[in-house]
Amino acid sequence: MVAAVVMVFVFIFCTVLLFHLVQQNRYNTATQLESIARSVREPLSNTILKGDIPEAEAILRSIRPAGVVSRADVVLPNQFQALRMSFIPERPVPVTVTRLFELPVQISLPIYSLERSANPQPLAYLVLQADSYRMYKFVMSTLSTLVTIYLLLSLILTVAISWCINRLIVHPLRKIARELNDIQQQDLIGYQLALPRLHQDDEIGMLVRSYNLNQQLIQRHSEDQSDLVMRFPVSELPNKSFLMGLLEQVVTRQQTTALMIVTCETLRDTAGVLTETQREILLLTLVEKLKSVLAPRMVLTQVSGYDFAIIAHGVKEPWHAITLGQQVLTIVNERLPIQGIQLRP
Structure with missing residues (x-):
């Protein structure tokens, strides 16, 4: 051509x-x-x-x-x-x-x-x-x-123009194609291409910047989706899948820890009594109370609509676990004011 x-x-x-x-x-x-x-x-x-x-x-x-x-x-x-x-x-x-x-x-x-x-x-x-x-x-x-x-002149110009096209267009595109072809499967999302030195403000540079931007958006969306998958709705606490992953790490590392399950039947019983907004307020209030008695190293997770699990890192003695359980029971049994209604979990 x-x-x-x-x-x-x-x-x-x-x-x-x-x-x-x-x-x-x-x-x-x-x-x-x-x-x-x-x-x-x-x-x-x-x-x-x-x-x-x-x-x-x-x-x-x-x-x-x-x-x-x-x-x-x-x-x-x-x-x-x-x-x-x-x-x-x-x-x-x-x-x-x-x-x-x-x-x-x-x-x-x-x-x-x-x-x-x-x-x-x-x-x-x-x-x-x-x-x-x-x-x-x-x-x-x-x-x-x-x-x-x-x-x-036709021969010289054809060779010169073809060389320039190969140098300025074909070779950079071929390098980008090879770089994309060599991406590992685990690095595919969020991969950033290197911007060619001679293509800062042309179409190839625009292509690379657009690809990098799209990859950043895809990575951000993927991270958001991962967070949503690994967290429970409303409370945004780690869910059961996240809990199982943490327990596998504890077993693999042979760490000494305590696992505590807390069931709040009030959340289940109020399904037909309170409105959806009131139940969300009740859940968030209960979560805040539970977090208030936990140490920074401890992890609070929600495994169902009314069941919670606590991974108490740093608890090495049984009496430590008993003391923590009593504190949790005390805070859970306190009255919860929900829009003028006094509830006892």
Whole structure:
């Protein structure tokens, strides 16, 4: 695709350049013809005014064609051809080239009398015609050169543009693809790509930043979902799954601890008595009371709607556990004011 686009644009460039060079050569040829015509205009004017045809022919023969002039004509104002002098034999030129580049190149220079008059009229016109075959050879030489330039320039630009695309686009994308392909399964969520050094503010940099941002959002959402899965609704206490994980750690580490189960039947019995809001207030109040008697190292979990479990880290003696149980019973048996209602758990 890159090569096709490059070839089209280089072809247009070479075509424009070809016509420009041919037009410039036409202008130079016309300038030379005009210079030659002006050099013989005065003597030719005298001979035409005298009607001396042999002298006029001699003047035309004195023109040095220098490979440029192929024919010289003297045409009267009534379009009658008075004289014609050929300098170079005409050689065939393809009709397509003749029409395309408007060959042959010729100029028409009026010849006036040397005597000044109020309304000067040309005595005749000197028409000089350039060699069409010489122009044809120039066109073909220029065309062959431009074809060579076209092929070389297309090759160079194709290689250069392809190298730049590979360097700036393909290689960074390939590196990102390989990096994503090599991500371990456990590192997939929240993985952050390294921002390429040369792509801080372009589309590839935007792609990397968008991917990293999306991964951060996915990781945050996953963490929130994990927290919701591992916590009990309303109270936001660790649930039974979290409790089992903690107990496995305790067993694995062979730690000495105490496990205490607290059942609050009031939470179960008030299901049809209190409103949902009142039951939530009751639950949160009870949770706060239980937390108030626990040490910072101890963990309070909720395993059901009305059952709680306490992992009492640091309790090594049975009497420590008994004392903690009595404190829990005391705090649980206190009256709970719930919107004007005194409840005893």
